[in-house]
Amino acid sequence: MKILKDNNNLIIEDVKSFNIMQILECGQCFRFYKIGELDYLIIAHNRVLRVEQKDNQVILYNTSMEDFEKIWSNYLDIHTDYNSIKETLLTKDSNLIESINVKEGIRILKQDTWETLISFIISQNKQITHIKQVIENLSKEYGTIIGEHNGVDYYSFPTPEQLAGTTDEALRNCKTGFRAPYILDTSQKVASGEIDINELKKASTSEAREKLISIKGVGNKIADCVLLYGLGRTEVFPTDVWIKRIVEHMYLKEESKLDKIQEFAATHFGELAGYAQQYLFYYGRENKIGK
Incomplete structure (x- = not known):
């Protein structure tokens, strides 16, 4: 695998076991937009990134080597040997x-733990298109603009503090439905430190699962999704x-x-x-x- 710089873009050559459509559309994440064949816009870690795959190249548009090394190589799990797996x-x-x-x-993407937790609380009894829309609603209402593409603004995922200060009714206006009190309760617990995301990262898998299941609206399946997609277990x-x-x-x-x-x-x-x-x-x- 080689990483080349071309103007403001990065080109990853000869990366094996990598298909951007399969990675994004396998049900593990929700903040992506399809632009074309193997061409997607990703919103993650307070960044907007366009990723396109052509033949044996993966092109990351308008990003720096610093952001690649700090954010995207980990997020896209670039350096894991999937052939060996x-x-x-x-x-x-x-x-x-x-x-x-x-x-x-x-x-398997390395996603933000907090965003993964709220996203999978939202996912209960919803299809992926609906989950994506609710997350977009929350981000537009409570997040901040982090970038644009073709004249469209994109927003950060709300912080625990941003969601903790809202109301059940306001969350329901974002089409969260019965999940509104779960989102509010989780946000308030994380914002107050009762649920410590950093401690979850340090805990054993069984300890982290137990803590996650203690959150209102989080059962075994949601906890395990957070463990796998948001904590790398x-x-x-x-x-x-x-x-x-x-x-x-x-x-x-x-x-x-x-x-x-x-x-x-x-x-x-x-x-x-x-x-x-x-x-x-x-x-x-x-x-x-x-x-």
Whole structure:
């Protein structure tokens, strides 16, 4: 892999196991906008970034090497060897061959913990297009302008303090629905320090999960999404209706409770369970496996 500078753009050459569409549209994040084929605008870490993929090049428009090194290389998980991860998974499980071959370009983004927490609270019983819209509503109402593209302004994700000072009614006006009190309660707890994001980062996975589940409106699935996408705990296997059906269909051959699926994932995939979940979920959802 080589990184070249071309005027205000950075070009990453020969990056393997990278498909920007698969990365953004696999259900792990919500602040992106499709411009064209393999061409997206990403809003993350108080930045606006256009990413386009052409042949064996990934182009990051109007960004600096400093921002790449401080923000985007980590966010896009550029330096993780996904070829090695896939090879290891395939030695454990030949059932993953088709999933990995079809969705070979998935990477797990390193997202902001706070934004991930609120985003997945919003995600309950909502389709991705609706989740994206609610997050956009909140950002426009409470965030600040961080950049523009083609005359459109883009906003930062609201801070805990910005959301903690609002009301249930105001949040509902942003189309949050029944999630409004959960968002308000979580924001107030984080703003006051009752829930310490930095402590979550330092805690063990089980300790962090326990703390997350103590938050009103956060159950096992949301906690595990935050652990995987917002805290980088790649041993975690978030389980929703789709992944439950996929695991039952492909492995267990019977309807099973959540704890059995979690036990299977931990035993079968080990520290790579989060990666396996991404390949299985995206492939299985698109192909309606187990429906």
